[in-house]
Amino acid sequence: MIKMENVRKxxxxxxIEVEALRGIDLHIKKxxxxxxxxxxxxxxxxxxxxxxxxxxxxxxxYKLNGQNxxxxxxxxxxxxxxxxxxxxxxxxxxxPYASAYENVEMPLLFAGIGGKKRxxxxxxxxxxxALGDRMDHKPNELSGGQKQRVAIARALVNNPxxxxxxxxxxxxxxxxxxEIMELFVDxxxxxxxxxxxxxxxxxxxxxxxxxxxxxxxxxx
Amino acid sequence: MFIKNIAQVFRELSKQKLxxxxxxxxxxxxxxxxxxxxxxxxxxxxxxSKTMHGMGESICVIWAGRTSISYGGFPKGRNLSFYKDxxxxxxxxxxxxxxxxxxxxxxxxxxxxxxxxxxNINAVWPEFKEMRNMVPRGGSRFINPIDMEKRRxxxxxxxxxxxxxxxxxxxxxxxxxxxGTPFTVVGVIIEKEQDGSYNGRDKDAIFMPTSxxxxxxxxxxxxxxxxxxxxVNKTEQxxxxxxxxxxxxxxxxxxxxxxLPIWDTTEADQFLNIFFNGFTIFLGIVGVMTxxxxxxxxxxxxxxxxxxxxxxxxxxxxxGAKKRVILMQYLVETFAIAAxxxxxxxxxxxxxxxxxxxxxIEEFVGVLILNPAIAVTTIIIISIITLVAxxxxxxxxxxLDPVVAINS
Ligand SMILES: Nc1ncnc2c1ncn2[C@@H]1O[C@H](COP(=O)(O)OP(=O)(O)O)[C@@H](O)[C@H]1O
Ligand SMILES: [Mg+2]
Numbered sequence: 214m215i216k217m218e219n220v221r222k223x224x225x226x227x228x229i230e231v232e233a234l235r236g237i238d239l240h241i242k243k244x245x246x247x248x249x250x251x252x253x254x255x256x257x258x259x260x261x262x263x264x265x266x267x268x269x270x271x272x273x274x275y276k277l278n279g280q281n282x283x284x285x286x287x288x289x290x291x292x293x294x295x296x297x298x299x300x301x302x303x304x305x306x307x308x309p310y311a312s313a314y315e316n317v318e319m320p321l322l323f324a325g326i327g328g329k330k331r332x333x334x335x336x337x338x339x340x341x342x343a344l345g346d347r348m349d350h351k352p353n354e355l356s357g358g359q360k361q362r363v364a365i366a367r368a369l370v371n372n373p374x375x376x377x378x379x380x381x382x383x384x385x386x387x388x389x390x391x392e393i394m395e396l397f398v399d400x401x402x403x404x405x406x407x408x409x410x411x412x413x414x415x416x417x418x419x420x421x422x423x424x425x426x427x428x429x430x431x432x433x
Numbered sequence: 434m435f436i437k438n439i440a441q442v443f444r445e446l447s448k449q450k451l452x453x454x455x456x457x458x459x460x461x462x463x464x465x466x467x468x469x470x471x472x473x474x475x476x477x478x479x480x481x482s483k484t485m486h487g488m489g490e491s492i493c494v495i496w497a498g499r500t501s502i503s504y505g506g507f508p509k510g511r512n513l514s515f516y517k518d519x520x521x522x523x524x525x526x527x528x529x530x531x532x533x534x535x536x537x538x539x540x541x542x543x544x545x546x547x548x549x550x551x552x553n554i555n556a557v558w559p560e561f562k563e564m565r566n567m568v569p570r571g572g573s574r575f576i577n578p579i580d581m582e583k584r585r586x587x588x589x590x591x592x593x594x595x596x597x598x599x600x601x602x603x604x605x606x607x608x609x610x611x612x613g614t615p616f617t618v619v620g621v622i623i624e625k626e627q628d629g630s631y632n633g634r635d636k637d638a639i640f641m642p643t644s645x646x647x648x649x650x651x652x653x654x655x656x657x658x659x660x661x662x663x664x665v666n667k668t669e670q671x672x673x674x675x676x677x678x679x680x681x682x683x684x685x686x687x688x689x690x691x692x693l694p695i696w697d698t699t700e701a702d703q704f705l706n707i708f709f710n711g712f713t714i715f716l717g718i719v720g721v722m723t724x725x726x727x728x729x730x731x732x733x734x735x736x737x738x739x740x741x742x743x744x745x746x747x748x749x750x751x752x753g754a755k756k757r758v759i760l761m762q763y764l765v766e767t768f769a770i771a772a773x774x775x776x777x778x779x780x781x782x783x784x785x786x787x788x789x790x791x792x793x794i795e796e797f798v799g800v801l802i803l804n805p806a807i808a809v810t811t812i813i814i815i816s817i818i819t820l821v822a823x824x825x826x827x828x829x830x831x832x833l834d835p836v837v838a839i840n841s
């Protein structure tokens with residue numbers, strides 16, 4: 214599903230070049246649950262962004278479902294993100310003026326999915342993350358854990374092949390964090406492919422496979 | 434979704450009240466300025482050509498002058514005169530002439546009942562009517578060819594003459610003693626606006642057939658001629674041909690500009706056209722400038738909004754929004770702001786135009802009419818300015834690096 218060969222990422226900040234990834238070789242199969250750990254600044258988010266097609270490697274090959282990212286234009290990458298990938302961010306990143314329902318609906322709007330089908334999907338997925346009774350709430354009317362569940366619902370709603378979560382429990386208290394982790398484990402058990410960055414070692418114990426990144430290199 | 438976004442724009446705008454207020458006011462005022470100024474310019478132009486045309490449209494008034502070049506054995510400084518048959522002569526000689534009429538003028542005492550007053554009488558041909566816009570009031574007429582042929586003692590009078598001599602009574606069909614000779618009034622001119630004139634205003638004058646006039650007064654000289662070309666655009670050629678024909682008859686140089694002074698109202702029309710078009714364009718530019726300032730304000734506000742929503746834009750891109758979706762969103766939002774300003778400007782203009790039309794200034798500017806061409810022009814100008822104003826911010830929003838944007 215995910216195949217990286219000698220992926221390097223260099224950030225050219227003008228004065229200095231930062232080599233965030235220094236030759237990553239990685240293979241992730243369908244229905245894996247992978248956690249990525251490592252110190253701050255080691256390149257975890259950079260790797261995640263490349264896996265999620267938000268960014269391209271400076272050198273090296275990245276193939277998603279056998280398709281080489283290098284040859285795709287911005288429109289094709291947007292479509293790929295919309296259909297194949299679900300992002301969950303540390304800061305939830307919900308639209309503040311939109312209700313839970315509208316936030317979850319958004320990927321379907323970009324996918325051009327019609328009214329009735331859209332409604333079914335959104336309601337189904339919000340039920341699934343136990344927010345069926347909070348659909349009309351704005352983000353500022355929800356707790357941190359509830360916000361992250363909305364974000365997860367948004368990531369799931371278009372049935373992606375991969376869910377990418379960058380420190381999804383980083384901004385939550387431990388109780389909400391545990392609940393969110395349980396949700397991810399449930400999703401994995403249903404067959405979803407999950408790749409998650411975390412600082413929390415207890416969290417990584419839940420996963421099948423742990424990848425450690427130090428200084429832009431992978432250690433397993 | 435769109436509605437939601439636009440509602441959000443207005444919410445974000447409300448956070449920057451002063452800036453938004455100034456910008457909306459800029460667009461509002463710009464719209465009002467463009468519409469009002471264009472409407473004003475158009476109305477003033479229409480009004481002034483209306484009063485100009487009280488004199489007659491594209492006509493030439495020709496006088497006999499004094500030679501300024503010695504020619505054919507004659508010294509310069511010779512006074513020229515028109516004679517009775519000159520009008521007929523020119524009509525036969527110059528093909529370009531459509532209508533021509535001689536005009537004799539003299540001041541005479543007029544008496545009706547016990548009222549006595551001096552008036553200008555003008556002896557002319559029936560052709561004079563069309564050339565000089567002598568429009569008879571309903572139920573009356575100008576002098577006609579039969580009057581000419583039979584030397585009828587009939588007159589066509591100015592509306593002020595009627596008022597002075599007959600008071601509130603209708604003069605048509607009544608008698609009027611001119612130098613003691615009774616004349617029947619056959620027509621009264623309608624009230625008209627007249628800026629230009631020679632021999633006084635038409636409303637104060639009396640008109641009679643040349644045949645009748647000559648049988649009574651027997652003038653040797655014609656005071657002036659009035660002529661009109663078959664084709665307005667050939668007026669210049671007609672004037673040249675008239676000068677040439679008269680130069681041949683009275684033996685003066687065709688180059689002599691003093692011999693035959695001609696007042697060509699076409700020139701005035703053209704000048705007025707250029708002047709008022711320039712005036713309208715100038716007013717339009719002033720309005721457009723105001724709109725451009727408003728447009729800069731909109732661009733500024735949109736940049737601030739994009740800046741504030743950077744992270745949101747990043748998220749949208751991450752979950753699959755294509756660049757053009759983001760671009761469109763911000764363009765539509767820019768148009769929503771511009772629409773809010775310009776619709777209110779539009780309504781305000783309509784009210785203002787209505788208000789101005791109530792004021793007693795019609796004589797100077799005429800009636801203001803917000804014609805569709807002006808409305809459409811204004812909408813097009815606003816749309817272009819809005820598109821230009823919104824393009825930069827929208828382009829920036831759509832080309833943000835999603836990774837950087839999300840983390841901002
Ligand atoms: N957009 C960027 N421009 C320049 N340097 C960057 C950028 N993003 C990340 N980096 C650098 O790349 C390295 C890896 O960053 P990141 O992947 O965010 O690490 P982590 O997520 O593990 O904390 C860091 O040194 C960071 O400063
Ligand atoms: Mg990180």
